[in-house]
Amino acid sequence: MNAVDALNLTIARTDATADLYGVTPAELDAGAKTLAGLDWQERNAFAASSVLGTIVAIAGEHQAECRRPDCRTCDAVRSGLATTLAGLRTLKRETIDRGRAR
Numbered sequence: 113m114n115a116v117d118a119l120n121l122t123i124a125r126t127d128a129t130a131d132l133y134g135v136t137p138a139e140l141d142a143g144a145k146t147l148a149g150l151d152w153q154e155r156n157a158f159a160a161s162s163v164l165g166t167i168v169a170i171a172g173e174h175q176a177e178c179r180r181p182d183c184r185t186c187d188a189v190r191s192g193l194a195t196t197l198a199g200l201r202t203l204k205r206e207t208i209d210r211g212r213a214r
Protein backbone atom coordinates (compact mmCIF):
# COMPACT_ATOMS: atom_id res chain seq x y z
CA MET A 113 0.00 0.00 0.00
CA ASN A 114 1.43 3.39 -0.93
CA ALA A 115 0.91 6.63 1.02
CA VAL A 116 -2.05 7.80 -1.10
CA ASP A 117 -3.78 4.42 -0.74
CA ALA A 118 -3.22 4.55 3.01
CA LEU A 119 -4.63 8.09 3.16
CA ASN A 120 -7.66 7.10 1.07
CA LEU A 121 -8.38 4.14 3.34
CA THR A 122 -8.05 6.28 6.45
CA ILE A 123 -10.19 9.07 4.97
CA ALA A 124 -12.95 6.58 4.09
CA ARG A 125 -12.91 5.11 7.61
CA THR A 126 -12.81 8.59 9.13
CA ASP A 127 -15.70 9.80 6.96
CA ALA A 128 -17.87 6.92 8.12
CA THR A 129 -16.97 7.41 11.77
CA ALA A 130 -17.38 11.19 11.55
CA ASP A 131 -20.92 10.60 10.26
CA LEU A 132 -21.65 8.35 13.24
CA TYR A 133 -20.46 11.09 15.60
CA GLY A 134 -22.40 13.83 13.81
CA VAL A 135 -19.44 15.86 12.53
CA THR A 136 -20.86 18.74 10.48
CA PRO A 137 -19.63 20.34 7.24
CA ALA A 138 -19.14 23.59 9.21
CA GLU A 139 -16.73 21.78 11.55
CA LEU A 140 -14.83 20.40 8.56
CA ASP A 141 -14.66 23.89 7.03
CA ALA A 142 -13.32 25.32 10.30
CA GLY A 143 -10.61 22.67 10.37
CA ALA A 144 -9.70 23.34 6.73
CA LYS A 145 -9.40 27.08 7.43
CA THR A 146 -7.08 26.39 10.36
CA LEU A 147 -4.85 24.21 8.18
CA ALA A 148 -4.89 26.57 5.17
CA GLY A 149 -2.69 29.12 6.93
CA LEU A 150 0.03 26.60 7.75
CA ASP A 151 2.91 25.31 5.66
CA TRP A 152 3.30 21.60 4.90
CA GLN A 153 5.35 20.77 7.98
CA GLU A 154 3.14 22.83 10.28
CA ARG A 155 0.03 21.06 8.89
CA ASN A 156 1.61 17.68 9.58
CA ALA A 157 2.60 18.72 13.09
CA PHE A 158 -0.89 20.12 13.75
CA ALA A 159 -2.61 16.99 12.43
CA ALA A 160 -0.31 14.60 14.28
CA SER A 161 -0.72 16.54 17.53
CA SER A 162 -4.50 16.58 17.16
CA VAL A 163 -4.66 12.85 16.47
CA LEU A 164 -2.33 11.99 19.33
CA GLY A 165 -4.36 14.15 21.72
CA THR A 166 -7.52 12.32 20.68
CA ILE A 167 -5.90 8.89 21.01
CA VAL A 168 -4.50 9.74 24.44
CA ALA A 169 -7.94 10.91 25.62
CA ILE A 170 -9.61 7.73 24.31
CA ALA A 171 -6.83 5.56 25.73
CA GLY A 172 -7.19 7.07 29.18
CA GLU A 173 -10.97 6.60 29.26
CA HIS A 174 -10.86 3.10 27.80
CA GLN A 175 -7.94 1.83 29.90
CA ALA A 176 -9.77 2.80 33.09
CA GLU A 177 -12.76 0.62 32.22
CA CYS A 178 -11.42 -2.18 29.98
CA ARG A 179 -11.14 -5.61 31.60
CA ARG A 180 -11.06 -7.70 28.41
CA PRO A 181 -7.95 -9.85 27.89
CA ASP A 182 -8.25 -9.56 24.09
CA CYS A 183 -9.63 -6.15 23.12
CA ARG A 184 -9.73 -4.71 19.59
CA THR A 185 -10.02 -1.19 20.97
CA CYS A 186 -6.88 -1.61 23.09
CA ASP A 187 -5.08 -3.08 20.04
CA ALA A 188 -6.19 -0.12 17.88
CA VAL A 189 -5.17 2.43 20.52
CA ARG A 190 -1.77 0.75 20.96
CA SER A 191 -1.18 0.76 17.20
CA GLY A 192 -2.31 4.38 16.87
CA LEU A 193 -0.07 5.46 19.74
CA ALA A 194 2.97 3.72 18.24
CA THR A 195 2.46 5.20 14.77
CA THR A 196 1.58 8.68 15.93
CA LEU A 197 4.33 8.86 18.52
CA ALA A 198 6.90 7.74 15.94
CA GLY A 199 5.55 10.40 13.56
CA LEU A 200 5.71 13.10 16.22
CA ARG A 201 9.29 12.23 17.12
CA THR A 202 10.23 12.36 13.44
CA LEU A 203 8.50 15.73 13.02
CA LYS A 204 10.27 17.08 16.09
CA ARG A 205 13.66 15.93 14.80
CA GLU A 206 12.94 17.41 11.35
CA THR A 207 11.71 20.68 12.88
CA ILE A 208 14.89 21.00 14.94
CA ASP A 209 17.05 20.19 11.89
CA ARG A 210 15.06 22.69 9.79
CA GLY A 211 15.62 25.39 12.39
CA ARG A 212 19.36 24.73 12.37
CA ALA A 213 19.44 24.95 8.57
CA ARG A 214 18.01 28.49 8.61
Ligand SMILES: [Zn+2]
Pocket residue numbers: 174178179180183184185186187
Ligand atom coordinates in the same frame (compact mmCIF):
# COMPACT_ATOMS: atom_id res chain seq x y z
ZN1 LIG B 1 -9.72 -2.53 25.82
